Amino acid sequence: MSSDAALAALTKPGNVRFFTNLPLVENFERAGGVIRHESSGHWIFYRPDGRRILATDPDGNALHECEWKETAPGSVRLARARIRLDWGQWVGILPEGLVNETTFDLSRKPGWQNLRADDLRQMAAQALQLPLEEIRFFYNDDDLGIAPNGTASIRHKKDAFYVLDDGTFEHARFTACMGAMHWHAIDFLPVVELFQSLLPGTGSAAFELIRGLYDDQQEGRAQPTPLRYRGIPTYPSEAAYRLFGSFFIPQAPQGQDPFALFMEPSRSHEVIWLPAPDPPRRYFDEARGLCVTVKGETVLKATHAQDPTGLSFVQPRRDRPAPAGHALYVTDKHLCLDDAGQVQRVPIAPRWGAVKESEGSTQASSPSWRHLFDPAPPQVSPQEAFSCVLLYPPDDTEISELATQPFVADHLEDLTTNEPRWEAAAKQAARVLIDGFDASINACILLERPRQYLVLYDRPAYAQRHAQMLWNRLAEHPQHHWLEQIKMVRREEGRNQLAEQSFDMIYLWLSFGVEASAEALEEASGKVARFLAPAGLGFISGPRALESWLVKQRLHVFASQPVESLPTFKMHKSILPKATLHPGLTLCFVRRG
Numbered sequence: 001m002s003s004d005a006a007l008a009a010l011t012k013p014g015n016v017r018f019f020t021n022l023p024l025v026e027n028f029e030r031a032g033g034v035i036r037h038e039s040s041g042h043w044i045f046y047r048p049d050g051r052r053i054l055a056t057d058p059d060g061n062a063l064h065e066c067e068w069k070e071t072a073p074g075s076v077r078l079a080r081a082r083i084r085l086d087w088g089q090w091v092g093i094l095p096e097g098l099v100n101e102t103t104f105d106l107s108r109k110p111g112w113q114n115l116r117a118d119d120l121r122q123m124a125a126q127a128l129q130l131p132l133e134e135i136r137f138f139y140n141d142d143d144l145g146i147a148p149n150g151t152a153s154i155r156h157k158k159d160a161f162y163v164l165d166d167g168t169f170e171h172a173r174f175t176a177c178m179g180a181m182h183w184h185a186i187d188f189l190p191v192v193e194l195f196q197s198l199l200p201g202t203g204s205a206a207f208e209l210i211r212g213l214y215d216d217q218q219e220g221r222a223q224p225t226p227l228r229y230r231g232i233p234t235y236p237s238e239a240a241y242r243l244f245g246s247f248f249i250p251q252a253p254q255g256q257d258p259f260a261l262f263m264e265p266s267r268s269h270e271v272i273w274l275p276a277p278d279p280p281r282r283y284f285d286e287a288r289g290l291c292v293t294v295k296g297e298t299v300l301k302a303t304h305a306q307d308p309t310g311l312s313f314v315q316p317r318r319d320r321p322a323p324a325g326h327a328l329y330v331t332d333k334h335l336c337l338d339d340a341g342q343v344q345r346v347p348i349a350p351r352w353g354a355v356k357e358s359e360g361s362t363q364a365s366s367p368s369w370r371h372l373f374d375p376a377p378p379q380v381s382p383q384e385a386f387s388c389v390l391l392y393p394p395d396d397t398e399i400s401e402l403a404t405q406p407f408v409a410d411h412l413e414d415l416t417t418n419e420p421r422w423e424a425a426a427k428q429a430a431r432v433l434i435d436g437f438d439a440s441i442n443a444c445i446l447l448e449r450p451r452q453y454l455v456l457y458d459r460p461a462y463a464q465r466h467a468q469m470l471w472n473r474l475a476e477h478p479q480h481h482w483l484e485q486i487k488m489v490r491r492e493e494g495r496n497q498l499a500e501q502s503f504d505m506i507y508l509w510l511s512f513g514v515e516a517s518a519e520a521l522e523e524a525s526g527k528v529a530r531f532l533a534p535a536g537l538g539f540i541s542g543p544r545a546l547e548s549w550l551v552k553q554r555l556h557v558f559a560s561q562p563v564e565s566l567p568t569f570k571m572h573k574s575i576l577p578k579a580t581l582h583p584g585l586t587l588c589f590v591r592r593g
Contacts, residue, residue: 003037005043005058005060006035006037006043006045008060009043009045009054009056009059009060010025010028010043010045010054011025012056012060012061012062014062014167015054015056015060015062015065016053016054016065017065017082017167017168018053018065018066018067018080018082020067020068020069020079021053021054021065021067024047024053028045031048032048033045033046033047033048034046034047034048034050040058040281040353041057041058041351042055042056042057042058042063042281043055043056043057043058043060044212046216047068049076050216050219051066051068051076051216052066052212052213052216053065053066053067053068054066055208055209055212057281057282057283057284058283058351059283059284059286059351061084061284061286062084063083063084063205063208063209063282064081064082064083064084064205064208064209064212065081065082066078066080066081066209066213067079067080067081076184077095077183077184078095078183078184079095080092080093080094080095080169081093081209082164082167082168083202083205083206083208083209084205085199085200085201085202085205086200086201086205086282086291086293086301086303086305086312087200087201087291087303087304087305087307087382087386088305089163089164089199089386089387090164090167091161091162091163091164091175091199091202091205091206092161092162092163092164092169092172093159093160093161093162093206093209094159094160094162094169094172095159095180095181095183096157096158096159096180097158097159097160097162097177098157098158098159098160098174098177098394099155099156099157099158100155100156100158100576100577101153101154101155101156102153102154102156102577103151103152103153103154104151104152105150105151105152106146106150106151106152107149107150107151108150109150112146112150115146115152117139117141117144117145118136120144120146120152120154121135121136121139121144122135124139124154128232128233130232130233134230134232134269135232137188137230138156138179138180138230138232139154139155139156142155143155143156143157156232157180158177158178158179158180158193159177159178159179159180159181159190160174160176160177160394161174161175161176161177161178161198161202161206162174162175163175163199163387163391173391174391174392174393174394175194175197175198175199175202175389175391176192176193176194176195176197176198176202177192177193177194177394177575178190178191178192178193179191179230179231179232181210183213184217185217186210186213186214186217186225186227187225187227188227188228188229188230189210189227189228189229189230189244189248189273190230190231191229191230191231191232191233191234191235192240193235193575194392194575194576196389196390197389197390197391197392198389199386199387199389200310200311200312200386201303201312203243204243204246204280204293207243207244207246207247208247208279208280208282210247211247211248211275211279214227214275215275218275224274224275226272226273226274227248227272227273227274228269228270228271228272228273229244229262229268229269229271229273230269233265234265234268234269235265236262236263236264236265236268237263238259238263241259241262241263244273245276246276246279246280246295246300247275247276247279247280248273248274248275248276249273249274249275249276250262250271250272250273251271251272251273251274252270252271252272253270258271278295278296279295280293280294280295280300281293281294281295282294283349283351283352285349288304288346289304289305289306290302290303290304290305290346291303291305292335292349292352294352294353294355297353297354297355297356298315298355298356299315299328299330299335299352299355300314300315301313301314301315301328302328302335302337302346304337305382306382307382307385308379308380308381308382308385309324309326309339309385309464309468310380310382310384310385310386310387310388310461310464310465311323311324311326311385311468312326313326313327313328313337313338313339314326314327314328315327315328315329315358320475320476321366321475323468323472324369324468324471324472325338325339325340325366325368325369325471326338326339327339328358329358330348330355330356330357330358331357331358332357333347333348334346334347334348335347335348340368340370366475366478366480367480367481367483367484368471369467369468369470369471369483370467371483371484372467372470372471372483372486372487372488373463373467373487373488373489374487374488374489374497377464377467378460378461378463378464378490379460380460380461380464384460384461385461385464385465387461388461388462388464388465390402390403390406390439391403392572392576392579393576393579394576394578395578396578396579396580397580398580398581398582399579399580399581399582401511401512401582402438402439402459402462403439404563404581404582404585405437405438405439405440405509405541406439406440406443406568407563407566407568407569407572407581408437408440408509408539408541408563408566408568408587409437409439409440409443409444409507410440410443410568411566411567411568411587412443412444412507412539413443413444414567414568416446417446425537426446426505426537427446427448427449428504429451429503429504429505429536429537430451430452430504431451431452431454431501431502431503431504431505431533432444432445432451432452432453432454432503432504432505432506432507433453433454433456433498433501433503433505433506433507433508433531434453434454434455434456434507435456435491435506435507435508435509435527436456436458436491436507436508436509436510436511437507437509438457438458438459438462438463438466439459439462441455441457441462441463441466441470441488442466442469442470442473444507445470445486447473447474447477447479447482450479450482450485451485452485452486453485453486453487454487454489454494454497454498454501454503455486455487455488455489456489456490456491456494457488457489457490457491458490458491460490463488467488470483470486471483498531501531502531502532502533502536503531503532503533503536504533504535504536504537505536505537505538505539506528506531506532506536506537506538506539506540507538507539508524508527508528508538508539508540508541508542509541509542510524510540510541510542510543510546512582514542514543515542515543515544515545515584521542521543521545521546521549522549522552524540524542524546524549525546525549525550525552525553525555526553528540528550528553528555528590529553529554529555529592532555532590532592533592534592534593535591535592535593536591536592536593537589537590537591538555538588538589538590538591538592539587539588539589539590540587540588540590541563541585541586541587541588542585542586542588543584543585543586544562544584544586545584546586546588547560547586547588550588550590555590555591555592556590556591556592556593557588557589557590558589558590558591559588559589560586560587560588560589561586561587562584562585562586562587563581563585563586563587564581564585566587569581
């Protein structure tokens with residue numbers, strides 16, 4: 001072993017958990033393992049064949065672990081990977097961990113017996129309006145087949161992300177997926193689906209792994225392999241562009257603007273990405289529970305594992321403040337972590353390398369997102385705050401109540417912002433009640449003008465996350481003074497605030513199981529009748545029987561829709577075809593008067 005520090009990093013408890021890696025760790029030198037000590041101080045450990053198994057920071061704190069398998073003589077593929085997030089949680093990546101299969105009958109198509117894999121690719125390209133090259137890139141001959149009876153099958157393989165509660169795959173929980181990477185020879189940048197289900201920091205930690213493996217594969221090459229953003233389809237966004245741009249440099253043909261080109265879904269793939277000379281590097285300070293990310297001489301962010309806000313501190317941009325006002329500055333050889341004026345100073349560690357001071361050391365004063373809560377913000381543990389995402393089962397297990405809410409709320413947001421008739425009705429509302437939509441509060445709040453909102457919630461971690469998101473939305477205008485008209489109140493404490501009030505618009509979510517209680521349905525429909533103002537508009541989600549109870553309250557139910565028929569849920573099923581909702585869930589559109 002080249003150094004005691006390397007041995008300590010390799011054998012540190014919890015760093016290596018994959019069973020197949022343990023024998024190599026026990027006899028690393030004898031087995032021909034290789035160590036690379038980077039100029040930043042980070043350690044990389046390799047199998048004798050040059051495949052990395054572990055990367056750590058200079059102090060031996062694990063960043064990621066890889067497990068490899070031989071799929072054929074001389075062919076080695078990534079079996080699994082674990083990536084460590086800034087706040088200590090582990091996330092797993094399982095190559096081709098999600099496989100969706102579609103079948104259809106070609107037996108009535110003349111000449112179907114002569115169809116081949118490329119014919120199926122051509123059909124898919126026409127149906128998806130994508131170039132044949134893109135279809136061929138993602139679908140091998142093994143993924144396409146026609147049975148003797150004329151049944152055609154198409155298998156779409158995706159890499160799956162999992163929450164690893166104990167740091168291993170033993171109790172893994174599915175969270176998101178992305179285009180199946182060629183991990184042994186990285187040649188494109190992937191599209192991530194269900195990205196809102198990713199735990200905070202997953203994207204940057206995953207790209208740390210991608211960039212690391214990419215660099216390993218570029219050893220000895222005269223020119224680096226150019227990468228393109230590819231998927232079926234692509235979903236370009238400013239966030240994706242910034243993430244890619246941290247690790248790779250975008251180049252557009254003929255002097256075009258790379259960002260503008262990237263944001264066109266049909267042309268995103270025209271942007272070429274080449275390796276940045278100074279990708280982000282992470283340093284863990286376990287004594288302080290802190291993780292610091294540095295790029296070049298700039299500190300990008302700092303994450304405190306015990307921060308009950310569930311947020312990282314980041315440097316404000318010139319055009320907008322730090323998210324939720326959680327700002328980071330470098331001044332006088334210290335990191336200044338500023339949370340709404342409460343500043344913690346952390347000495348700059350020499351192992352981070354040369355770090356330059358921030359151009360500014362303050363951000364504009366504005367009301368904190370905490371001011372949304374009445375009378376005070378809820379108490380949320382750090383684990384709850386960082387883990388506050390919605391998870392969806394990849395099989396036919398019924399989707400949880402919280403995870404179901406976005407299908408309804410996002411559909412209503414589309415109606416009230418994109419459909420003229422609904423948009424006009426929503427604009428007239430001056431007072432709005434949001435009751436029970438804890439996982440979708442933001443989708444129910446329109447910000448084209450100030451209005452009074454009363455939000456009743458039960459789940460503090462989700463309410464806190466949405467308060468932070470709302471603060472960020474208002475920061476873009478900036479219109480933080482609108483916060484004064486929005487109140488978020490625990491449901492049990494908000495009953496008194498409902499007395500003697502009426503609302504021009506009501507969003508009401510009835511909990512699963514109320515279909516078994518006539519008393520609960522009567523109470524809920526009575527609440528709508530009592531608090532909905534004359535000519536007011538209500539969006540009520542509940543069981544199929546809900547409509548008749550609303551009618552009994554002399555409310556006009558002018559439309560109702562099964563939630564399974566909503567475009568938002570159909571989009572979800574295009575990613576997870578087996579997705580299953582709670583039976584009978586219905587969205588009712590109600591007017592009073």
